[in-house]
Amino acid sequence: MNKIRYAYFESPLGRLLLTGQDRLQSLHFPKGTTRKEPGKEWVPDPEGFKDVLEQLEAYFQGELKTFALDLDPQGTPFQEKVWKELVKIPFGETLSYGELAHRIGNPKASRAVGMANGKNPIAIIIPCHRVIGKDGSLTGFGGGLDIKAGLLEFERANL
Numbered sequence: 001m002n003k004i005r006y007a008y009f010e011s012p013l014g015r016l017l018l019t020g021q022d023r024l025q026s027l028h029f030p031k032g033t034t035r036k037e038p039g040k041e042w043v044p045d046p047e048g049f050k051d052v053l054e055q056l057e058a059y060f061q062g063e064l065k066t067f068a069l070d071l072d073p074q075g076t077p078f079q080e081k082v083w084k085e086l087v088k089i090p091f092g093e094t095l096s097y098g099e100l101a102h103r104i105g106n107p108k109a110s111r112a113v114g115m116a117n118g119k120n121p122i123a124i125i126i127p128c129h130r131v132i133g134k135d136g137s138l139t140g141f142g143g144g145l146d147i148k149a150g151l152l153e154f155e156r157a158n159l
Contacts, residue, residue: 005045006038009056012154013147016056016124018049023072026121029143034123052125059124062158065091067125075119082116089130092155096134118142124151 002021009016014030017038028036038044046053051069058064073083085103089095097110097117104113118140120128129151133139141148
């Protein structure tokens with residue numbers, strides 16, 4: 001079995017932890033529910049995440065609007081369907097949970113979509129921060145609502 005590899009990215013949001021085996025599987029924020037520390041057997045491998053690090057750098061410089069990375073998020077078929085739809089939300093735009101449920105062909109599944117959104121292991125790159133409440137309110141985010149608000153504000157300022 002492949003060992004988990006990891007690298008850090010120093011972002012304006014704080015130090016992000018990237019993990020994966022052959023491809024990126026998760027991104028963790030420095031605080032919030034996704035916060036994580038490397039395990040004892042994990043292997044530091046910044047070179048193995050070179051493309052991810054370069055694209056995150058370009059994103060935070062306002063130069064990259066769409067990521068082009070080979071990702072390996074681990075989830076249920078339903079979660080993966082939701083995550084595939086998330087990447088279609090354009091940079092700087094938002095969508096409600098209900099609209100997202102409609103887009104995946106299950107308009108009554110807004111709560112399930114919200115749960116899948118919350119389980120997204122690769123935030124920012126799979127832009128779950130672009131999903132908001134139907135009234136425009138910011139709702140749950142693994143890195144904290146202040147981070148979600150900051151990402152949305154950053155994207156709007158860099159359109």
